[in-house]
Amino acid sequence: MNRSKVFLNIFMxxxxxxxxxxxxxxxxxxxxxxxxxxxxxxxxxDSAPAGDGSGEVRVSAYAENAVRYSYRFEGGETIETSSRxxxxxxxxxxxxxxxIEVKAFSATGESVSETLTVTVYKSGPPVAPSLVFADExxxxxxxxxxxxxxxxVGPNNGSWYNGEAQxxxxxxxxxxxxxxxxxxxxxxxxxxxxxxxxxxxxxxxNSKYAFTYGRVxxxxxxxxxxxxxxxxxxxxxxxNESGNFFGSQYGSVGWPACGEIDIMEQxxxxxxxxxxYFHWGDTxxxxxxxxxxxxxxxxSTDEFHLYILEWDDQxxxxxxxEILVHELSNTADKPYDNPHYLLLNVAMGGNLGGEIPGSFxxxxxxVDYVRVYRN
Numbered sequence: 001m002n003r004s005k006v007f008l009n010i011f012m013x014x015x016x017x018x019x020x021x022x023x024x025x026x027x028x029x030x031x032x033x034x035x036x037x038x039x040x041x042x043x044x045x046d047s048a049p050a051g052d053g054s055g056e057v058r059v060s061a062y063a064e065n066a067v068r069y070s071y072r073f074e075g076g077e078t079i080e081t082s083s084r085x086x087x088x089x090x091x092x093x094x095x096x097x098x099x100i101e102v103k104a105f106s107a108t109g110e111s112v113s114e115t116l117t118v119t120v121y122k123s124g125p126p127v128a129p130s131l132v133f134a135d136e137x138x139x140x141x142x143x144x145x146x147x148x149x150x151x152x153v154g155p156n157n158g159s160w161y162n163g164e165a166q167x168x169x170x171x172x173x174x175x176x177x178x179x180x181x182x183x184x185x186x187x188x189x190x191x192x193x194x195x196x197x198x199x200x201x202x203x204x205x206n207s208k209y210a211f212t213y214g215r216v217x218x219x220x221x222x223x224x225x226x227x228x229x230x231x232x233x234x235x236x237x238x239x240n241e242s243g244n245f246f247g248s249q250y251g252s253v254g255w256p257a258c259g260e261i262d263i264m265e266q267x268x269x270x271x272x273x274x275x276x277y278f279h280w281g282d283t284x285x286x287x288x289x290x291x292x293x294x295x296x297x298x299x300s301t302d303e304f305h306l307y308i309l310e311w312d313d314q315x316x317x318x319x320x321x322e323i324l325v326h327e328l329s330n331t332a333d334k335p336y337d338n339p340h341y342l343l344l345n346v347a348m349g350g351n352l353g354g355e356i357p358g359s360f361x362x363x364x365x366x367v368d369y370v371r372v373y374r375n
Contacts, residue, residue: 032110137181142172168201
């Protein structure tokens with residue numbers, strides 16, 4: 001063989017080997033360095049450092065010269081991947097601390113590792129609210145006397161506040177249960193109580209159950225007649241109003257210091273909207289405060305709608321058919337940390353009833369059910 005050709009072949013082979021080594025992307029002699037691991041607890045905040053209850057964490061890792069990573073959560077199976085980020089869900093309920101081991105590997109298998117500890121909160125299954133007070137009105141006759149109290153004594157020198165034009169009575173003609181609903185019936189008639197004669201009667205029911213926080217649901221159809229002022233509402237059970245069911249059992253303060261929550265009120269001259277309002281006395285200054293909103297409720301007098309209050313130690317929300325009407329924060333300057341009771345009534349005239357038509361004979365609010373839930 002020609003020696004020059006042999007030399008040339010050997011030279012080309014050497015050049016090829018040198019060129020191949022110099023073009024390799026990862027030097028197999030270099031180990032991963034500077035491994036950085038960041039663990040993020042999903043939903044963590046200053047008030048909930050262990051997370052939002054999902055039990056989920058996100059782990060991000062990076063090392064120089066690394067081509068793949070492995071993750072091991074609290075001694076479980078090792079997850080190997082080229083991804084720098086993985087998510088993991090811890091299933092154990094409650095708040096626990098877990099170890100997380102992360103390794104970074106070079107192309108030749110050299111590795112560097114780090115083990116960290118993280119505290120995570122995993123909530124249990126949601127707790128179904130308990131039904132603590134209810135009336136389905138699946139009976140006939142007077143409202144259940146175990147659940148309802150007729151308030152008939154006018155606290156304003158025998159009359160009612162806000163310019164209301166009626167007397168309230170406990171008579172079946174003004175409140176009765178039939179065909180699965182409670183009827184509260186306001187009617188035109190001369191009626192004398194406490195030496196005072198008025199031209200209208202109706203009913204005002206107090207629940208015999210007081211509660212602090214919860215969800216109130218009242219499904220109702222409202223009276224269509226002008227001049228009627230229907231209401232679904234609560235008062236603090238510590239109110240010193242004469243004639244209420246609880247008396248001084250929960251204390252004795254005036255209005256608005258007791259707090260009032262108007263889940264639903266309707267003006268006598270506008271039967272297509274309802275109001276959701278809060279009235280209270282500032283616990284620090286004693287000043288009267290009020291806040292609320294109105295919402296359109298088409299068919300409020302023809303169809304049943306669901307009027308809702310959700311109330312806890314953070315906030316209060318009023319809904320109609322699950323549509324938010326108004327939200328109020330429950331802060332320390334408000335007296336909404338005491339027991340309240342529920343009221344159902346139809347007033348006549350006054351501030352929100354307005355002018356009563358001369359043709360008025362009767363107006364009825366029908367209530368399909370009342371339910372109070374507590375978590």
